[in-house]
Amino acid sequence: MKAVLYKGPNQLALADLPKPVPGAGEVLLKVHDCGICGSDLHAVQFGLGLKPDCVLGHEFCGEISEIGPEVSGYAAGERVAAVPFSSCGVCDHCRRGQGYHCEKLKSIGLGPLPGAYAEYVACPAASLLKLPARLNSRQGALVEPLSVGLHGVNRSRIKPGTPSIVMGAGPVGLATMLWCKAKGADPVVVSEIAPGRRELALRLGASAVVNPREYNPGAKVRELCGRLPEVVFECIGVKSTLNEAVSLVDKCGQVVVIGVCMEPDQIMPLHFIFKEVSINFALAYTRSDFEETIQALATGRINADPLITDVIGLEQVPAAFEALRKPTSQAKVLIEFPR
Ligand SMILES: [Zn+2]
Ligand SMILES: [Zn+2]
Known part of the structure; x- marks a missing residue:
């Protein structure tokens, strides 16, 4: 063969x-x-x-x-x-x-x-x-x-009406966004720097897409529903995205990490403490x-x-x-x- x-x-x-x-x-x-x-x-x-x-x-x-x-x-x-x-x-x-x-x-x-x-x-x-x-x-x-996206969403507290952000619109981020929508999260804002992928996220049903270098995705969520995101999904898997996720999420919110970062990354625990953020990781x-x-x-x-x-x-x-x-x-x- x-x-x-x-x-x-x-x-x-x-x-x-x-x-x-x-x-x-x-x-x-x-x-x-x-x-x-x-x-x-x-x-x-x-x-x-x-x-x-x-x-x-x-x-x-x-x-x-x-x-x-x-x-x-x-x-x-x-x-x-x-x-x-x-x-x-x-x-x-x-x-x-x-x-x-x-x-x-x-x-x-x-x-x-x-x-x-x-x-x-x-x-x-x-x-x-x-x-x-x-x-x-x-x-x-x-x-x-x-199923990778579903597993991450199943490890989150997403329910109908939960405002959320998906960071990254590669296949994993897009799958995560699809499941957030299917489970009623609203709005679901996708943050992605590549224009082609932003367009694809919209075509697949994201509530809105933003280029995080130009516009704060958390501000976009607030514009759409008057609240900050309660759940932020990290679907990029590179250094510094955890800090970005915690900066976006609402107080007492949740960060779910699905992206696979393969190198050491530095976080500032104080920022997580101030917001009492829960952080969960999802595998397979x-x-x-x-x-x-x-x-x-x-x-x-x-x-x-x-x-x-x-x-x-x-x-x-x-x-x-x-x-x-x-x-x-x-x-x-x-x-x-x-x-
Ligand atoms: Zn795979
Ligand atoms: Zn076994």
């Missing part, structure tokens, strides 16, 4: 690999669509513990092609998305639905297990969720990134986040189609990574496989 391999920092290469054989409890998926994630870009740029010749790709859906031993409830041809990791299923974290905290966690496509930058990917049957016929496969590949997603996302896409509760700005073939992946390293107005780039 054709696959894209990670060779070393900033090096990807097309290769031909043997088709994986599903082991006990596994199925083999023929990949339909797979998203390129910011984490993939980070991983390829900095290595981040990736072994040479590993296969990235954790935002995927496909159809069942082969079924390994000890799997029941699935049939060849069914379309599924997968929570992209395997976990033990029996520890306290797994029982609470937080498989991503399992000590035996093995991620698919961002670490030990090969991902879906390939024609086929093997997954534990326990990780699969069936896709209703109303979802096309491009939407199926959005389930994972949308639960299986129920995936279920809620699939349901919301199937019923039209959220429409995320505009998130997909580019669809490319597998052979275009190395060039796409080069292009995505520079500032871009692209949101979600999907790799699509012929079928």
Whole structure:
């Protein structure tokens, strides 16, 4: 099968690999669509513990092609998305639905297990969720990134009428904004410096967008509803955004950090104390986040189609990574496989 391999920092290469054989409890998926994630870009740029010749790709859906031993409830041809990791299923974290905290966690496509930058990917049957016929496969590949936003919003105190700010309109920020709106937050102001991404946020339903270098997003929220934001979502993941988040949020408000900052950052605790700000961090997603996302896409509760700005073939992946390293107005780039 054709696959894209990670060779070393900033090096990807097309290769031909043997088709994986599903082991006990596994199925083999023929990949339909797979998203390129910011984490993939980070991983390829900095290595981040990736072994040479590993296969990235954790935002995927496909159809069942082969079924390994000890799997029941699935049939060849069914379309599924997968929570992209395997976990033990029996520890306290797994029982609470937080498989991503399992000590035996093995991620698919961002670490030990090969991902879906390939024609086929093997997954534990326990990780699969069936896709209703109303979802096309491009939407199926959005389930994972949308679940990241949902998980962050589910860790917040958003309820109908909560004024909020989403900092950053990359795929994670846009997904977070979609869920804030779906759960009735109002207004939802998106703060983003790139004009193309601001426009996309508006198209996806943000109440308003601002360039934070020109206008204070907190002032925009106050203009719209007479209050300051009660919840601020940090979806950028670079230095100094935590300080900015606390400067924007109302007293006794909440900052939810979803963006992944990979370097030390300095905060001024006094500013958090003066406002009695709560700060929460969000990682990954639960299986129920995936279920809620699939349901919301199937019923039209959220429409995320505009998130997909580019669809490319597998052979275009190395060039796409080069292009995505520079500032871009692209949101979600999907790799699509012929079928
Ligand atoms: Zn991702
Ligand atoms: Zn476990």
